[in-house]
Amino acid sequence: MVQADKKLTEPKKFDLNNYLKQKKVLVEQALDSSIAIARPEKIYEAMRYSLLAGGKRLRPILCLATCELTGGTIEMAMPTACALEMIHTMSLIHDDLPSMDNDDFRRGKPTNHKVYGDDIAILAGDGLLAYAFEYVATQTQNVKAENIIKVVACLGHTVGAAGLVGGQVLDLESEGKPDITAETLSFIHTHKTGALLNASVVSGAILADAQKADINRLSNYAQNIGLAFQIIDDILDITATDEQLGKTAGKDLEAQKATYPSLWGLEKSRFKAQELVDSAIAELSTYGAKAEPLRAVAKYIVTRDR
Numbered sequence: 001m002v003q004a005d006k007k008l009t010e011p012k013k014f015d016l017n018n019y020l021k022q023k024k025v026l027v028e029q030a031l032d033s034s035i036a037i038a039r040p041e042k043i044y045e046a047m048r049y050s051l052l053a054g055g056k057r058l059r060p061i062l063c064l065a066t067c068e069l070t071g072g073t074i075e076m077a078m079p080t081a082c083a084l085e086m087i088h089t090m091s092l093i094h095d096d097l098p099s100m101d102n103d104d105f106r107r108g109k110p111t112n113h114k115v116y117g118d119d120i121a122i123l124a125g126d127g128l129l130a131y132a133f134e135y136v137a138t139q140t141q142n143v144k145a146e147n148i149i150k151v152v153a154c155l156g157h158t159v160g161a162a163g164l165v166g167g168q169v170l171d172l173e174s175e176g177k178p179d180i181t182a183e184t185l186s187f188i189h190t191h192k193t194g195a196l197l198n199a200s201v202v203s204g205a206i207l208a209d210a211q212k213a214d215i216n217r218l219s220n221y222a223q224n225i226g227l228a229f230q231i232i233d234d235i236l237d238i239t240a241t242d243e244q245l246g247k248t249a250g251k252d253l254e255a256q257k258a259t260y261p262s263l264w265g266l267e268k269s270r271f272k273a274q275e276l277v278d279s280a281i282a283e284l285s286t287y288g289a290k291a292e293p294l295r296a297v298a299k300y301i302v303t304r305d306r
């Protein structure tokens with residue numbers, strides 16, 4: 001009897017797995033209908049091949065969650081959520097090219113250039129990048145035009161030399177230099193990985209017409225989880241298998257890349273990632289139970305094994 005009463009009065013525990021599963025289904029459906037095959041078929045097939053290859057869909061889910069947290073709806077954020085995944089996917093297609101990381105597997109499948117050739121893989125990336133902006137501009141509904149423009153500007157800033165492109169350049173320049181400083185490593189990661197995670201969170205809040213103070217708080221959350229995400233990525237590159245990751249593990253060591261574990265060791269790296277996640281969660285204190293999805297995503301980032 002006491003047990004039953006307790007069950008009735010205790011707040012229901014947030015089920016992250018279920019949340020991620022449900023949101024992933026919605027995102028997969030939206031991505032599938034975002035690009036139809038047209039002429040020339042090959043390029044649309046190449047774009048769809050990588051876009052629909054699975055993955056955690058963390059960026060779209062963060063965008064949807066933040067939009068809902070700040071008073072918006074899933075429908076308002078879905079075109080931007082899809083655009084974020086298009087941008088993320090194109091960055092991975094280009095990153096895997098022989099002229100960059102020269103990788104054969106991604107998300108458990110042969111990389112885009114292995115299937116379609118380097119020329120089409122470059123163009124598939126370009127096609128996805130351009131379409132991401134078109135998609136936000138033409139498909140977003142029930143959002144003020146000025147906020148759509150802000151999201152387009154945010155995405156442009158995030159993918160360009162001030163974001164992903166800049167981070168990737170420094171990453172390529174750092175290959176074979178395991179002695180780079182922690183400051184350079186942090187620059188690489190805040191640009192190459194953190195910037196798009198930040199844009200995912202910030203764009204969700206912009207679409208919901210959130211206040212500046214909320215956008216700043218959520219951006220702090222995103223920057224903390226962004227760095228934690230990368231530290232865990234570096235750890236998994238050492239500790240996980242190819243099957244777990246769906247790509248070749250151990251590449252950082254092979255390319256003599258400086259990573260957080262190479263600078264700090266595995267244990268300290270894990271500790272730092274946990275500290276960053278704690279700081280991210282602290283940024284959400286004003287939102288109460290509504291922020292459970294974002295808290296749970298932050299916790300998932302340090303506990304994930306793939």
Ligand code: FPP
Nearest residue numbers: 090091092094095101159164165168192193
């Ligand atoms: C994977 O990193 C790569 C990235 C996170 C982004 C790479 C960015 C570019 C190629 C620039 C793309 C261009 C535009 C216009 C956005 P990783 O090699 O450390 O991880 P991995 O092991 O998953 O390959």
Ligand code: MG
Nearest residue numbers: 095096101103
């Ligand atoms: Mg790579």
